[in-house]
Amino acid sequence: MKYIDEFRNSAVAQQLIKQIKLLANPQREYRLMEFCGGHTHAIHRYALNQVLPSNIKLIHGPGCPVCVLPIPRIDQAIWLASQTEVILCSYADMLRVPGDHQDSLIKAKSRGADIRIVYSVNDALELAKHNPTKQVVFFAIGFETTTPPTAHAILTAQKLGLTNFKVFANHVLTPVAMEAILDSDEVNLDGFIGPSHVSIIIGANAYAQVATQYQKPIVIAGFEPLDILQSILYLLELINQGKTEIINQYSRAVSAKGNLAAQQMVSQVFKLRDEFSWRGLGSIAKSGLAINENFQGYDAEKYWQIPIFKTSDVKACECPQILRGLKQPRECKLFAKACTPEHPMGACMVSSEGACAASYQYRID
């Protein structure tokens, strides 16, 4: 596949690893957080963590939307799906995430709830067109990458006069979460491997605060193995020189300002919530989006009085610590024992981007 295979060339990877080894100062550690679950997955899939010098520590970040969605929001989605007039549409990842008492959307589906897996929010729009007597609810999750398609779908529904299309909005913001991690001071970090596709939308400049105020270098990296290795090389250079800049390694897709048309659509349809709860990180001010008043006819939270749930995480599940970069999946007592992708106890084992799922799938025992 063009523009994919070239970025997986193993001879080049060997060269980049050689350069990294030359640059890595053995007297110190380099603690780098890959924010995105997509990077976590690629790092495990290509075993990059096993070929890097041992003083380069890759710390998994919270950039897995399925993982950071707090359990009470899953309970609310199950509640929505259980309303007789509702067809709930969701991306596949969400279906097996455990809610209260290990209930899930897939279990609700087996009880008779009408839940459909969709590839795109456009599929939900189509369902709304063809089921005028039903309320079609799109369970919208995701970071800045996934928000513009949801915004566009709402604008399209308005244009078409589709009144039976609703969105249960759970979109969250990346830079704010990075700042929350840095604010908490729990994790010692030297730099970030920055998001690929989030950055296409928000642009490289969006991380200025992380670089300047928090003094952390950030290299925006593509998702392929050579992209990640080249970005680690850049990070080492920056850290060795004490520089806190933003470098855009993924310049074939990411610009400084991002996709302005997409940003405009998002700001037209959504507004900042005062606060939003994240699994692992707790409540973060101005970190999530709600549908703004002009589009409230499409807002599931306005159309229904959805009950508030107070479910907490399974006690032994270390998902919250793993999402904050404080623990590795293997340090969780449940990992690969009580908790497996077939029987997940926490969201980090459900999503293919979750740190636990990546560690489990590519583990070498």
Add this chain to the structure above:
Amino acid sequence: MCLAVPTQIIKLLDNQMALTSLAGVEKEISLALLAEPVSIGDYVIVHVGYALSKLDEADAQKTLAYFTELLDEENYTQTRE
């Protein structure tokens, strides 16, 4: 969730839609989020059925040229050794 892949446009359709091909698999996607014009043959980064940006092929070639340079340097060093 944020996974997205470079996909080639093979046909432009009505309503800001396009037909794309990825390793022979054809799929209709939306161009509604793109401000810049795209043509047949262009690569776009596709996520949940939407093109998020046009792939800058000249830029991709620059990165690939750097990789080739790395390999050439290695071959040169090995010959000298």
